[in-house]
Amino acid sequence: MNSIEKNNLSGVKEGQIRCIFFCEFHHTAGPIISCQFPEHFISKELFDSISVYIITKAELQKSTITVTLQDYKFLGFPVRIDNKNYARNAFHFNLCFVCDSDARTVQYESVVTKLSEYLMSMEIESSFLSIGQSKEKLSPLLEKVMEDLNTKGECALLQGPIATHLKVCQIRSDPNPVLDHQVPIFIKELPPNQWDLTTQQVTPYINGFNHIARIASLSDVDNNLVKACVQNLVYYKVVALVPLFQYSNIYCTTPKLRTLAQDIDLQRRCLQYVARCNRQIPNLRDVFRTYAAMTRGTTIKDICNRFNMANMRINERKLVQFGVLEGLIRRVHKYPIALGDNTDLQKTFTGNFNIDEICCAAGITTQQLEEKLEKDPNIILLHK
């Protein structure tokens, strides 16, 4: 994933790097900043007040340490190299990134670590840092790292004997496990990366209508591998999961529906998406009315009967897909619960599994199951 997403879920902004500095433990002067870019960004007083967290005690060596002050955040990775050649038998240094104090900085931690390790190996190989004039050599390097990371999100350091590649990776929360009856759908184009073989085999069958179990059988890939692959794609926000489309499904509107009446851009995307064919775009009032008609107790079939979808130039499958993806509507699931003493039924109909899951696991159609459930007065269907 090359693109950096500036907005994450929690709404906290992604931080740009404001400054990179290199500091070391001078054998007479103590902790000092020997090089920083941009110059004079961190004052000496400010540095002195936090130097204890930057040139640290032995126990905190090689830990990622972040100090947050009122204005800035400092990310560092203190390193010590033991060697008799140094003035105090050891060389302490720390390469720190400075960001705004209210920004998210977890994504830089691995970069700081990697860059520190790169400098460490340079130092061990060629005394790059300790030999003096480090400022002249380091300053362009820091500048390049900061500019590249801030603009491109990655940086390659190829000069000198050792090369390294730095990349800012977004830390996202793990996606939920993928279930058999869910339907994956592309929400943006698959980036032309070298995907693994499974993904290459699975992606042609992701069309927004096939559910996981079906994709597994169509692509001849093990079910669990398909799930892992789709989960990976969900993580990269290439794919979203929607419920299986059936005409017996029930959907209901969410408070977000009102954005459809106000957001011009959303309207444009919606009308294009739900159109039967590209040349004949449906009108917004019809689309809105159809969404508004989705209430608990109204199946898609009922809606198709009530409105003439072909006349309105609306593709109802696409309509539902768009609504679910944008959160304008959501699926109302049916959860069968077995009351009474039948322990066999109670194992399946606990209220934790909805009809889709049960049907998918048992390999029967929704209609068959619902007919069976209707006959038994001890089974109650809860819609939620």
Next chain:
Amino acid sequence: MEVSPLCVILVKSDSKGDRLLFRYPFVHYESPETLSKTKRNPYALPTAEDLLQTSVVPISTISKRGLTGFSDEVLSSLFAVKNDLCNRKFELKVNDVRFVSHPTQLQLRNKQTEKDDTGIMLINIVFSLSALASHSVVKCYHDLSKRIGIILRHEEKRCGYISEQTQTMMAAHDDSCTNNNGAAFEVILQKCTLAANIKKLYEDLCSTGLVNIRLNSWIPLSFCLPQKAHQWHLKGKLVEPEDIDRCLLALRPYHSLLLLHPVQHLINFTSLDSSPSLVQMLSQYSPMKNLQKLAKDSDLSLKHVFELTAHLVYWAKATVIFPVCSKNNYTIASDAPISLRSGLIDMYSTFFPGGNLIRALSEFSLPTSLGQITNPLCNPSPEPDLIKSIIWMLQHHLLVQLHTYVQYMPTDNGISSTKCSRQYVKTPPRTSSVLSTSFPEPSRTESESGTSTVSEAQDFPKHFALESITFASTDDDKHNYQEELLHDFPTEESTQIFKIPATNNPEDLKLFARLCRKGYFQGNHHLEEIMYLENLPRSQLLQLLDKFRDVLVTYETEDPAIAMFSSSSYL
């Protein structure tokens, strides 16, 4: 996400140096890694490969939900902050642990030697959290640390509490054998009230998120960690203070308060010096009353009732609902934790003997109002048991109320895109001059003829003409008032509206125009709110919606403001 603290640490720093005085929990889990690290041969030569090899597994300093891997000396050196960082927020993240505190400087009240009065001490109460803790959790802990700091500074000034406590703690450390801190902490816990307070603080934060302690048996400290406190009624959902703020901003006089505990429990919970108005309000409490009525009944100002409600909601003692009445439409909440194994079913049947939660809930599979369940023929007023049952289900977030929202859609493309320039180009109002042109004066010739022989044949067309004129004039009038009423609507919208037959009725059109102009039909107001704000009866509003259904689309959904506890994912 875990929001409980891993450890609470007390560090002091003064002219005699810094020291970790106390930490809780102090049971030491010695992990094998740290042992092997410390027992490294000091004469071993470091090899370059060794240095460059990074540990594959990142070093973790959390084990068994406790803090490990830091010696007391390291912690004390970290938290004895420089002067520049005092009296402000301090946040430090080391690997996967985040430390939050508010280092507080205080003037020691020197009892023994009056001459040396310049003793300044830094006291730092540090909470160590998991690094995943969000900004808002960090903020709450910082607030807590700050408040403790303020109390300690005050107590030091009043009676030298800190000097006394720190001396006892130091003595305990000095007495115990050098390396066995556990024993020293044990002694401190027995001797020092401050240590006991920290223990209580930690336990409260881990269990309920509600802290109620008395420092130095004198100053009460009440604190609520909302992210934790709301866990008991909303399992697995993290309620952020911002969510609560948003809910409280949306509070309206027609909402009502729903206590999650019996009233008696709340009265016991409130401390002795709590606001008497809270007790006064609770005595008048009923989930059927809206806040306005509650304010009136308990003789408090509405603003104050809002404040009390906000307080109860923040402390996870209550939520806000729309008052229970027979017109309310309820349905099952999308995330209602219903299964045969959840304890709710048993809880329900103890509350309502003979009742079955699943059967009671299944009534609401389709949106149902109280009035619909009760049979209007044999029992016009809803049964009290049913109301109780609904209230119970609302308290457990099993039900949500659906409201009807209205969206104004005058044209096929929704609201005119030129909404910002909503300036109706005023055509000059049609004057009644039309009358004179369409109804010509009786020709002079006719009158001049003077003959009174007005034939019937002549009369007929005249009569017709008159009729058509009256028609024309009413039509004209209609257009006049229509245009006056809709003068600020774009032309394309008003032409659509005029197609509706109900526009012939000036009352209807007037009401429609008024509501539309006030922006009630933008999906931001539900029917009940419009009724409240405009003082309209439900039937009149429903009639209006029906008459103007060509341009008004209605849909049912939750009120996002107060349903935030059950459907925060939509926001």
